[in-house]
Amino acid sequence: MALHKAVTRRDAFALPAIGAAALMIAPRLAHADAAAVEAEIRKLYADRKPTDGRIKLDVPQIAENGLVVPINIEVESPMTAQDHVKAVHVFADGNPLPGVLSFRFTPESGKAAASVRMRLSQTQNIICIAEMAGGALHSASANVKVTIGGCGG
C-alpha cells in the first residue's frame, strides 16, 4: 500500500512528508472532458472524420509517475512529398485545456515519430489525431491510469 504519492499537479510542489494526505486537499481543478476534446478537434478540422489506424500510440497502462508519463507516437507513412504526415495533435481529456501539443512534420522529417513526457493529474484518455498530406485524418486513443500506488505484493 503506502498510499503516498502526488497525483494532483498542485501537490507536486507542496508535498509534505506524508503525501497522501496532501494530495487530495488541493481544490479540484476544472478539467476537460470528451466533449471538450471533440470541440477542439472540430475547431481544427470541422466535420472531417478521422479513421482508426496508422498511429502507434505507446503509453503505459498505469503511469509509474503521473508527473512524467512517457508517451511515444509513431505514424506509419512513407513520408514522401505526396504521402506524408503533416501534423500530429495530442489531446488529454483530463487536462484543464484539452489540447496538449502539436507536432508538424515534412517529408524531410524522414519519419513521423515523437516522444514526450506529459504530466497527468488523474486517470484519463490520451487522444491523437494525425493529419496526412492527402487530407485524410487518423486517430488513436489510450487510457492512462494514474494511481496513488503502494500496496504491492
Add this chain to the structure above:
Amino acid sequence: MISRRDFLQAGAAAAAFAGGSASLGRLAAQQRLGEAELLRFEPLGNVTLIHLTDLHAQFMPLHFREPSINLGIGEMKGRVPHLTGKDFLAHYGLAPGSAMAHALTSEDFVALARNYGRMGGLDRIARVVEAIRAERGAERCLLLDGGDTWTNSWTSLQTRAQDIVEAMALLKPDAMTGHWEFTLGAARVAELTKSLGFPFLAQNVRESEFDDRVFEPRRSFERGGVRVAVIGQAYPYTGIANPRWMFPDWRFSLKDEDVQKEVDAARAEGAGLVVLLSHNGFDIDRKMASRVRGIDVILTAHTHDALPEPVTVGRTLLIATGSHGKFVSRLDLDIRAGEIRDYRYRLIPVFSDAIRPDPAMAALIAAKRAPFAAELARVLGRTEGLLYRRGNFQGTLDDLFTDAMLAVRDAEIALSPGVRWGASLLPGQDITFEDVTNACALTYPNCYRTTMTGAQIKLVLEDIGDNIFNPDPYAQGGGDMVRVGGLGFTIDPYERQGRRISELTLLRDGRPLDADRAYVVAGWASINEDTQGPPIWDVVSEHLAHRKVVTPRPLGAVRLAGTP
C-alpha cells in the same frame, strides 16, 4: 495429457488415514508423508524445469494459510487461481483433510496444520532440488527463481540480503527475476546481481534517461539437447507499488510487444523451448499468454497462487508454485522439433517434517541466523487464536498490526498494507520478534501519524480497491486490499472506481465518516521518501508488551457487497 496421478498419490495416501479427522497427530503424518512419496515422479522427456518463487527470504519452515477469499473479477471470475476452500478442492478432486488440501486451502486450517506440521524451509527445498537433479541428471534441469526471494525476513533486512543471497547460491539457480529485491535500493541490487554467478533477468527494466537496459533480458541454456531460452519479466509495477525513490533511474514496463520481440529473437536463435520467468502475477500472465505468441511455459509468481496443475492458454502452460517455500514445482517436458510433445507436472509440497534437511544448507542457515538468534527468539506475547494475513481483506494478523498502531500511535484510524506475505501463527503459539518481523520486515518501515479527511480516506480506499479489482488485469497494481483499523466500510468489488466503497464508519463512535473532518491516521510502508515515525516492528512489539495475550476477534469491520 497432464498426469494427475502423481500429485494425487500423496493426497490420497494422506486422506486415507486422515479422513478429515485431525486426531491421528503428527507422527502419523510423518509416517505416511514419506520423502520418497513426496518426491515420487515418473520422469518424462528431455528437459526438467524446477521453479521456486516468492520465498520472501524465509529460511525456516512455517505455517502459511492460503486465502479463503481471493476474488476473480471480470474474465477471472470463478476460475483458478480465484477458487478457494471447498471450491478449490472440488475443482481439483482433492480429498478434504488430505495433505494437499491442507497445503492448498484454508479449510480446517488449524487442525490440519497441527497434523501435517510446518511447510517449507530452505534446507528442505535444497534437498528437493538436489533429489530432482540426482534422479534426472543436472544436464537436463533448469532451476529458475521467480523473485521476491531476498526480502522480508529480519535477517535478510539486517544483512541487506547477504544471508539469503549466499544461501540461494548453494542451490545453484540458473536464473532469477525480481520485485521486492528492488526495495534494497538500486546500488545494492546492482552490487548483488553482479556477483550471483547466474543471471538476473529482466527484459522490462530500463534506465529512464536513455532507455538502456539495466539487466540481461534473456539467456539461452542447453539442456537435454534442447536450446532453452529463458526471458526475465520483473514485476512491471514495482515503481508504483514500492518506493520509486529507492531506484529512481529505473523504469519498469508491461508491454506485450517487448516480450514478443524477445520470444521472436529467441526462436530466431534456434530456441526449442521458450520460458517466461515472470513476476507479473497470475492474471497478467494469463492475459499475456493470450497476446504474445510462442511462449511455451510461463513460470508465474507475485500473486502467491499455488495450483496443482498447469493452466493452459492456447499452447502456453502456466505454472503457479505458491509462496513462502511451501512448494517446489517440477515440470518435465518432452521437447521435439521446437514444441512440447508431452509434459508431466507436480507441485511438490515441502512438508518439513517429512523431507530431510540438506546438511550444507542447514549449516549455512544456522550460521547466518546465529548472530540474531537472541532477538529473533524473544517472546513478545502469545496468541489464543489463529493469526493470518493472506486474503483479499483483513486477516487476524492485520488486526494485531492495526490495533498496535491505534494504541501506540494514538490514532483514530490505522492503515496497513495488503501485502501477501507474512506467516501464520497457530492458537496457543508464542509470538516472537521473528514472527512479527516475518510480517513486516521491509526497508521502508516507518509508522507515520498524520491527518486525513474522510473524503481523502475514501479516495485512498477507492484507489487501492481499483488496483485489486479492476476487471483488466493489466490495470491491477497487485497485492490485497489495504487493511484498516478503527474503520469499517462496505466494498463492492464488482463496481467501478469511485463506487466500490460505501458506509465508511468510524468504529470508535459508530458514526459515518465525515467527508470534511480530519481524522488522525497511522500507517506504515509509505512509499514516500523521508516518512517519519518509529519502525512498525517497534510499534507492534510495544503493543504486545502491554497486551501479552492476543485474542483474535471476528472480522466484521469490512463488509463485502455486490454480485459478480
